Amino acid sequence: MTQIKRVLVIYTGGTFGMLKNEKGVLVPQKNIEKVIRRLPQLHDEEYYRAHLANSEKKEYLALPDGKDTELKILYKIYEYEELKDSSDFTLDDWIKQARDIKKYYHDYDGFVVLHGTDTTAYGASVLSFMLETVGKTVVLTGAQVPIFQPRSDGNNNFLCALLIAATQLIPEVTVFFGAKLFRGTRVKKVSNTRIYAFDTPNYPPILEARTTLDVDPKMLIHPPGSVPDECRIHDRLSRKVYTLKVNPTITAEVIRSVFQGMEGVVLETYGNGNIPIKRKEIYQEIERAVKNNVLVVNVTQCINGTVQGKAIYETGLLLVECGVVPAFDMTAEAAWAKLCYVLSKTELSYQQKVELMKTNIRGELYNPNHVVVNGK
Ligand code: ASP
Numbered sequence: 001m002t003q004i005k006r007v008l009v010i011y012t013g014g015t016f017g018m019l020k021n022e023k024g025v026l027v028p029q030k031n032i033e034k035v036i037r038r039l040p041q042l043h044d045e046e047y048y049r050a051h052l053a054n055s056e057k058k059e060y061l062a063l064p065d066g067k068d069t070e071l072k073i074l075y076k077i078y079e080y081e082e083l084k085d086s087s088d089f090t091l092d093d094w095i096k097q098a099r100d101i102k103k104y105y106h107d108y109d110g111f112v113v114l115h116g117t118d119t120t121a122y123g124a125s126v127l128s129f130m131l132e133t134v135g136k137t138v139v140l141t142g143a144q145v146p147i148f149q150p151r152s153d154g155n156n157n158f159l160c161a162l163l164i165a166a167t168q169l170i171p172e173v174t175v176f177f178g179a180k181l182f183r184g185t186r187v188k189k190v191s192n193t194r195i196y197a198f199d200t201p202n203y204p205p206i207l208e209a210r211t212t213l214d215v216d217p218k219m220l221i222h223p224p225g226s227v228p229d230e231c232r233i234h235d236r237l238s239r240k241v242y243t244l245k246v247n248p249t250i251t252a253e254v255i256r257s258v259f260q261g262m263e264g265v266v267l268e269t270y271g272n273g274n275i276p277i278k279r280k281e282i283y284q285e286i287e288r289a290v291k292n293n294v295l296v297v298n299v300t301q302c303i304n305g306t307v308q309g310k311a312i313y314e315t316g317l318l319l320v321e322c323g324v325v326p327a328f329d330m331t332a333e334a335a336w337a338k339l340c341y342v343l344s345k346t347e348l349s350y351q352q353k354v355e356l357m358k359t360n361i362r363g364e365l366y367n368p369n370h371v372v373v374n375g376k
Contacts, residue, residue, distance in 0.1 A: 005166040006060070007075040008108040010100055012093065013083035014116030016143040016154045026146070028083035032114075035147060036077070037061060041155055047072070063162055073166040075112075078104075086116025086123065091237045091340065094123050098130040098233045101138065105231035110137040110165030114158070117142045117189055117197050120175055124184030125337035126237070128173040128362045135229035137170040140184065141177060144197055153178070153195045160209055168215045171227040172363065174206065181207035181215070185334045185364035188303075201304040202329040203363075221363040238263050238343035243336050245301065246270060252281040259285070264295040264339035267324065268332055273298045273307035274315035287322040293350050295343060297357055299327040299335045309358070309369065325357050328365040338364060 011017065013028040017035070021027045029035075037043050044064040052060055052074070063073040078100070084093065101111050115123055124140050131138065141161040143154030161176040173184035178196035186200035206219040217224050240263040244255065259265055267286070269275055276282055290296055298307045298319055306329040311317040320326070327335045335357075342353050359370055 001070070003071050005071060005073050005109045006107070007073065007110045007112055007162055007165045008101075008104050009075050009077045009112045009114060009162070010097060011077055011079045011083070011114045012086070012097065012116070013080070014086050014114060014142045015146055016114050016116075016141075016158070017083070018085075018146045019148055026085075028085065029148075030079065030083065032079060032147070033061070033077045036158075039147075039155065040064065042159060063159070063166075071167070073162060075162055075166075076108075084116070086119040089116075089119050089123065091126070091239060094126045094130065095235050095237065097123075098127055098235055101127075101131065101134070102231045102233045105134075105136070108136070111139070112158070112161045112165050113138070113140045115140045115142050117144065117177075117192075120198070121187045121189055121331065121333040122337060124173055124175050124187055125331070125334040125364070126340060128184040128364070129337055129341035130233050130235060130237070131173060131231065132234050133228060133230055133232040134173070135171050135227045135231070137165045137168055138173045138184075139165050139181070140173070140175045144193070144195055160213065163213055164207070164215075168207070168213065169224065170206070170215055170220060172221050179209040180205035181209075183221075183363050185337075185362045186331065188331050188333065190303075202306070202331070202366075234341065234344070236344040237340040239340070240264065241336060241339045241343065242266070243268060243332055246275050248276070250276070250282060252279075252285040255282065255285040255289075259289045259294055262289075262294055263343045264297070265289070266297050266299050266327075266332055266335045266339065267319075268299050268301045269307070269316070269319070270301060272305070272312045272316055273300060273319060273326065274313050275319060277315050277318060283318045283322075286319065286324065290323045295339060295350070295353055295357065296324045297327045297330075297335045297339060298324050299330060299332045305329065306366070309367075323354075325354055328358070328367050330365045334364045 017032040018026040044062040060074040139161040141157045145152045147154040177198040186203040243266040245268040
């Protein structure tokens with residue numbers, strides 16, 4: 001008997017469904033389902049007419065199968081009322097996505113979020129933290145070239161994301177792009193022109209599309225069978241978080257104005273976590289903020305590498321001494337998302353928030369002094 005798997009596709013906008021407007025610039029288009037229904041690689045119209053069109057499943061689309069399987073993958077596209085270029089996303093957009101995954105959790109076997117690539121790294125990270133328990137596969141994907149164009153990479157990205165969401169049990173938030181599935185808390189957008197737009201410079205991909213699409217269970221955060229089939233979300237986030245990149249022209253005034261009113265700051269520092277120390281007022285400004293309970297996290301500007309708890313250079317020592325928190329090998333995007341999440345946990349003390357920032361809770365960092373915990 002044919003086994004049916006259902007996937008919910010949340011369409012939020014992004015290049016995947018964009019066309020040029022009268023000014024010649026790309027904007028999201030409504031009714032993406034109509035376009036996808038015409039693509040034989042993504043929809044089996046014959047099956048639809050025979051099995052779905054006249055049933056309560058008429059809102060579904062059907063993935064074509066290889067005729068050698070007993071599995072049929074059906075998916076429903078839930079198109080958001082307001083489609084956005086993801087550059088316009090605020091925390092509210094991801095809170096809505098998390099709430100929708102929770103709302104429809106028991107109706108589907110897996111979830112795909114069609115998301116603009118510009119903020120996928122932020123979105124995948126923040127969703128990873130908000131979904132405190134998720135027992136099904138969640139895949140974010142999108143395109144560099146719109147689905148309307150023959151050369152679109154959207155076809156393959158979407159197809160692979162659907163197949164993974166329906167057939168692989170990967171209970172965490174992931175990103176599929178090009179030929180790889182990445183951990184949500186590890187991705188960075190590394191190119192705005194290449195088809196391979198994403199990478200996880202400090203972590204291997206969790207799955208690579210080959211002739212098969214099977215995940216190696218060793219790559220998962222949680223061993224198979226260890227996550228309950230339920231969705232628990234934390235949908236409060238601090239908005240008083242910002243990222244400041246250290247430049248040679250940095251001044252105490254710049255630091256003061258960015259830190260003003262913030263609960264948390266991601267400080268993107270040089271190399272192993274270094275800042276200029278000869279201009280003492282720079283360090284003093286950061287030290288003052290930490291004393292005032294601003295949670296400052298030290299992330300390296302390097303694409304690859306880590307900021308350890310112990311300084312390597314004199315130019316990194318003062319930050320360690322005044323209580324700036326090392327991010328280890330977290331990306332700046334993951335550190336930002338984790339601060340938004342951790343700082344909203346009002347039940348925790350400042351010191352507990354600091355400890356949580358240094359602890360691996362969603363596969364976002366490797367801290368050599370800690371063991372992995374299934375943190376909340
Ligand atoms: N600006 C677009 C967006 O983030 C880029 C993309 O989707 O590739 O929505």
